[in-house]
Amino acid sequence: MALMKEWNAPKPRHLHLLQGALQWQTPFRQQLELWSPLPHQGWEPCHDSKHSPSLPEKLQGYIQVFLDGGLNQQRMGICDAVAVAKILNATLVIPHLEVNPVWQDSSSFTEVFDLDHFIDSLKDEISIVTELPADYSWSTREYYGTGIRETRIKTAPVHASADWYLENVLPVLHTYGIAAISPFSHRLAFDNLPKSIQQLRCKVNFEALRFVPHIRALGDTLVSRLRYPGDFSRQSSEKYVVLHLRFDKDMAAHSACDFGGGRAEKLALAKYRQVIWQGRVLKTQFSDEELRGQGRCPLTPEEIGLLLAALGFNNNTRLYLASHKVYGGEARISTLRKLFPRIEDKRSLATADERGKVEGKASLLAAVDYYVSMHSDIFISASPGNMHNAMLGHRAYQNMKTIRPNMALLGLLFLNKSMGWPEFQNQVVAGHKNRHGQTRVRKEKQSIYTYPVPDCMCQT
Numbered sequence: 001m002a003l004m005k006e007w008n009a010p011k012p013r014h015l016h017l018l019q020g021a022l023q024w025q026t027p028f029r030q031q032l033e034l035w036s037p038l039p040h041q042g043w044e045p046c047h048d049s050k051h052s053p054s055l056p057e058k059l060q061g062y063i064q065v066f067l068d069g070g071l072n073q074q075r076m077g078i079c080d081a082v083a084v085a086k087i088l089n090a091t092l093v094i095p096h097l098e099v100n101p102v103w104q105d106s107s108s109f110t111e112v113f114d115l116d117h118f119i120d121s122l123k124d125e126i127s128i129v130t131e132l133p134a135d136y137s138w139s140t141r142e143y144y145g146t147g148i149r150e151t152r153i154k155t156a157p158v159h160a161s162a163d164w165y166l167e168n169v170l171p172v173l174h175t176y177g178i179a180a181i182s183p184f185s186h187r188l189a190f191d192n193l194p195k196s197i198q199q200l201r202c203k204v205n206f207e208a209l210r211f212v213p214h215i216r217a218l219g220d221t222l223v224s225r226l227r228y229p230g231d232f233s234r235q236s237s238e239k240y241v242v243l244h245l246r247f248d249k250d251m252a253a254h255s256a257c258d259f260g261g262g263r264a265e266k267l268a269l270a271k272y273r274q275v276i277w278q279g280r281v282l283k284t285q286f287s288d289e290e291l292r293g294q295g296r297c298p299l300t301p302e303e304i305g306l307l308l309a310a311l312g313f314n315n316n317t318r319l320y321l322a323s324h325k326v327y328g329g330e331a332r333i334s335t336l337r338k339l340f341p342r343i344e345d346k347r348s349l350a351t352a353d354e355r356g357k358v359e360g361k362a363s364l365l366a367a368v369d370y371y372v373s374m375h376s377d378i379f380i381s382a383s384p385g386n387m388h389n390a391m392l393g394h395r396a397y398q399n400m401k402t403i404r405p406n407m408a409l410l411g412l413l414f415l416n417k418s419m420g421w422p423e424f425q426n427q428v429v430a431g432h433k434n435r436h437g438q439t440r441v442r443k444e445k446q447s448i449y450t451y452p453v454p455d456c457m458c459q460t
Contacts, residue, residue: 012302012335013260014414020421021309021339030312030429035239035377038399041439045206045397046199046458056089059127061173063090066141066182068098071112071366072386073185076449078109079204080188082126083197084181087162088170091127096141097363101276105362112363114210121208125200136178144180153181159189159445162197190448195455198448202456205449206397211367214357218350219371225349226318226372240318242373243308244381244388245301249327250276251383257297258288261328292415295407298383301326303414305336307405308380310428313340320376321345322369322387324362378403389450395437397452404435 012018063085067077078095085092094115099106109115110130119128132139144152153169172179181187211219227237252259253273259265291297299307308317319340326332337343346355346368358364366387373379373391380403381388388404395402409431413424442451
């Protein structure tokens, strides 16, 4: 179904707030506080000089993993694969990245990540090979896709313990010399693991996983053009904020919320939900108002624009959009662009030739956005998700500002059609006072990749 038949371009749903936002002048002091870097919070990455890792003399065999999901889910899987190989004293085969059914990207590990840097960074921790010895060359993804195999582990529970791997995978290694684990998303627990394993996971995620040179080069080009727009002398640099919209069709369908596109949009999203998510979406026993009041609807481009304006970003702000395809295209972004006319993205900042190596490849495009995000002054996401969580953790590791939208508060505020701009602005600022990147200690079952304190960071 063509996009223009799927939905009717919605008018601004919060016109009363939009008018106030367009007329509002942000006080200078609020601007200063908003853009100022985070103070040192008493934590930094752990570097234990007493610990000099060494590989065991005898390794137990080869571990393969097949990773699905998008770029950030695959990153977590790679980190967990390294940790599992360490737990089992096994050699890790470079992980196989599956073709994502939504993004349709077949990029391999070596097309996304700097292989030499990855191996060199971990050479004292685990043994890594790029391909199996000839004796095991039969152990391919295709081999496991054609039948039940004794060397394939399909039963790894979500958040499995280290003991589970020692009891269930190590015997396979002893018998066959190789084990392939699939599925492998979220297959290692975040709790009750040795500190050395936790720190290894963070070392992989925040240090060993570096993008290939051409992705970093394109990222540097985009960052430079954001920092120095039209100023080739580089006399003065500008600050910029990265906004991850996360408002693609997949996300809109999964949320079961209404986004103002009328009956055509509702039907299109319902059809997509049935085909792609196959009944796994929350049944709509809640009304749209109830879902919004619970903070369970992703913010639309209009709503995230109003949030940014309320926080103090003015219409001169350099705003970089890190996102896949926005559902509804330019029409959906038009209100956001009214508030922030200096919006940029990969297409506006780089030429077609410069984008040539990444164009049409979702994982590589996401990697460019990740790189630009990690060099920004501030990062904010329109709703929680893998990119939001990845940035929250990586930027916390480097003590960088990351604004976490208060979804429950915003849902209630946007439902209130009588609230004026001054009250909305005051409530937003008060509700986000401690959501600018202040250190949050990981709680039980929370991801170490989102909250690296205290497992991977030491108090100073």
